[in-house]
Amino acid sequence: SSELTQDPVVSVALGQTVRITCQGDSLRNYYASWYQQKPGQAPILVMFGKNNRPSGIPDRFSGSSSGNTASLTITGAQAEDEADYYCNSRDSSGKHLGNVFGPGTKVTVL
Amino acid sequence: QVKLQESGPGLVKPSETLSLTCTVSGASISSTTYSWGWIRQPPGKGLEWIDTMSHSGSTYYNPSLKSRVTTSIDTSKNQFSVRVTSVTAADTAVYYCARHYNSAFDVWGQGAMVTVSS
Numbered sequence: 001s002s003e004l005t006q007d008p009v010v011s012v013a014l015g016q017t018v019r020i021t022c023q024g025d026s027l028r029n030y031y032a033s034w035y036q037q038k039p040g041q042a043p044i045l046v047m048f049g050k051n052n053r054p055s056g057i058p059d060r061f062s063g064s065s066s067g068n069t070a071s072l073t074i075t076g077a078q079a080e081d082e083a084d085y086y087c088n089s090r091d092s093s094g095k096h097l098g099n100v101f102g103p104g105t106k107v108t109v110l
Numbered sequence: 111q112v113k114l115q116e117s118g119p120g121l122v123k124p125s126e127t128l129s130l131t132c133t134v135s136g137a138s139i140s141s142t143t144y145s146w147g148w149i150r151q152p153p154g155k156g157l158e159w160i161d162t163m164s165h166s167g168s169t170y171y172n173p174s175l176k177s178r179v180t181t182s183i184d185t186s187k188n189q190f191s192v193r194v195t196s197v198t199a200a201d202t203a204v205y206y207c208a209r210h211y212n213s214a215f216d217v218w219g220q221g222a223m224v225t226v227s228s
Contacts, residue, residue, distance in 0.1 A: 033214035035157070042206060042221050043157065048214035086157050088215070097145055097162035097170040097210065104156040 004032075004087055004102035011108045012077045020072045020105045022087030032070035032087045034063065037104075043086065047072055074107075082109040112136035114207050116222035122201075123228050128194040130222055132207030133187070140185045141165060145210035148181065148192045150203040151221075158203075162210050163190060197226045 004024040012018035022032050031050060035043035045054050047063040060081075062073045070089070074081055087102040118130035132146070139146065147162035163169040163181045171179055175194070183190045194201055205222050208215035 031213065035215070037157075042218040043215075044218065045214055045216050048212055048216070052212075054216060084156075088157075088159075090213075091159075091173075093170070097147075097164060097168070099147070099159040099162060099170075099172075101149070101157040101159055 003092055003100045004089060006085075006087060006102040006105045008103070009106045009108065011110055012074070013110050014079065015076055017073065017075045018077055018107060020074075020085050020087075020107065022070045022072075022089075022102050023068055024089065024100075024102075025068055026089045026092065026100070027065060027068050027070050030090045031065060032063075032089045034070075034072045035086045035088065036081075037084045037086065038082075046085075077107075077109050079109050082107060112209065112217045114209065114217060114219035116205060116207050116219045118205075118222060118224070120223055120225060122197055122224060122226050124198055124226055125196055128197050128201060128224055128226070129191065130205050130207075130224070131189050131191045132219060133189050134209075135188070137209070139165075139183060139188045139190060143211065146183075146190050147208050147210050147215060149206045149208060149215065149218075151206070152200075152203040160192065160205075199226050202226045 034047040037043040051063045086104045091098040091100040113135045115133045122128045145164045148160040161171045178195045207219045209217040
């Protein structure tokens, strides 16, 4: 079983707000990073650290964290945001380079 | 612009060794700023972290794969590689190489599909 848990499927109406969550003990001490993956494509980084967006990621994406839960929020979801989203953080070893991915959340834009 | 490109056989027989190489352009693999990693994705499933290697060569492995995986670096070619021994059908996946920076995988290769079959 994964050390990080995510809801399998989340739906959002076009233009509305959706929050994708990721839970795990490591998130109490370390930030999550978030990846968007569309069918047939490699994942891309959309959020890292406290609330940092890589260059080119729209500002409708934001990140937050509280306790053992990290969240990725899409404010004003667009059709192109329909994708799988994966969280990532350190694994239970706590080592700087030890990693684990969540199982992913499929976001459907209605 | 940093680019990563995976290369290697697309078909491997059961019990044999899977070998893939990642060629990095636009950044030095020797830089002390970055680490480098491998992630895989079985068909229709989620991402699975394989390992991450620091610029110094220290490598951290997924405990579930540690006994079968090794990573190496070739600074002269700006490449790093992964080997998975004793493969089974469960190792069939798209294998991605990625750069690790600021506790995130910020640049990914396009992925290489590897099928384990006789």
